[in-house]
Amino acid sequence: xxxxxxxxxxxxxxxxxxxxxxxxxxxxxxxxxxxxxxxxxxxxxxxxxxxxxxxxxxxxxxxxxxxxxxxxxxxxxxxxxxxxxxxxxxxxxxxxxxxxxxxxxxxxxxxxxxxxxxxxxxxxxxxxxxxxxxxxxxxxxxxxxxxxxxxxxxxxxxxxxxxxxxxxxxxxxxxxxxxxxxxxxxxxxxxxxxxxxxxxxxxxxxxxxxxxxxxxxxxxxxxxxxxxxxxxxxxxxxxxxxxxxxxxxxxxxxxxxxxxxxxxxxxxxxxxxxxxxxxxxxxxxxxxxxxxxxxxxxxxxxxxxxxxxxxx
Numbered sequence: 578x579x580x581x582x583x584x585x586x587x588x589x590x591x592x593x594x595x596x597x598x599x600x601x602x603x604x605x606x607x608x609x610x611x612x613x614x615x616x617x618x619x620x621x622x623x624x625x626x627x628x629x630x631x632x633x634x635x636x637x638x639x640x641x642x643x644x645x646x647x648x649x650x651x652x653x654x655x656x657x658x659x660x661x662x663x664x665x666x667x668x669x670x671x672x673x674x675x676x677x678x679x680x681x682x683x684x685x686x687x688x689x690x691x692x693x694x695x696x697x698x699x700x701x702x703x704x705x706x707x708x709x710x711x712x713x714x715x716x717x718x719x720x721x722x723x724x725x726x727x728x729x730x731x732x733x734x735x736x737x738x739x740x741x742x743x744x745x746x747x748x749x750x751x752x753x754x755x756x757x758x759x760x761x762x763x764x765x766x767x768x769x770x771x772x773x774x775x776x777x778x779x780x781x782x783x784x785x786x787x788x789x790x791x792x793x794x795x796x797x798x799x800x801x802x803x804x805x806x807x808x809x810x811x812x813x814x815x816x817x818x819x820x821x822x823x824x825x826x827x828x829x830x831x832x833x834x835x836x837x838x839x840x841x842x843x844x845x846x847x848x849x850x851x852x853x854x855x856x857x858x859x860x861x862x863x864x865x866x867x868x869x870x871x872x873x874x875x876x877x878x879x880x881x882x883x884x885x886x887x888x889x
Contacts (some may be wrong), residue, residue, distance in 0.1 A: 606645060
């Protein structure tokens, strides 16, 4: 089950659940994965930016990836393998693919500055993991400080047949999606899947610009699934109405530094993970912040009752 350029829908970015004392919570991994399967996700991504991957040692990263992959059964799993060096990237990529992963995701190191450096890096990364391993470009300049123009992305795609997907997290980035799809339609670039991140903050219009869905970690992946489904079936107003109901909470979750704490708090409240703990170093929510989240959940629930319900 290899990832290819036809991937669509929603690939939730899974958090790494920890117990209150910082141990990996394997039971919560199972519960989360079962929920992703049941709510209509078309794939799953683990060890992403908000998966706290840098806080795991090499063996822990492999153990987490393998646990998600095995539990997901028929659901394609993408594993984030970004690392300071290609040796660590190769090791995690091989272990993940051997366990049944569908592909891997690679983010650029923040030392890259020129277009040539970016293109060369991805060529070397593709060689390091093996030409038979499908990979995703993670384009997230707000976090990695690496700016990829549409032309750079086209060059990476052209140079590397194993590149099958773009995780689009540029901001603003709607015009980038339009540019890439225009090149595809004119035959100037081969087709790739485009799934969007940023918590889903611009998903309503990203799908209209040609994105195939979402790859992000908002605490209501079931809402993202419904929004993408409605958009792809031509029910524009219904998609926007549902998305708009969640937008205040989604925006709150997008706060730099505190966003993962918010996400884990809501996931724990929904019964999907046992604890909202972050592994050290990591912060926690104040009582005031929790009160604000509860207020936002109550407002969302006026339109979407799932906001105040625990998942059975």
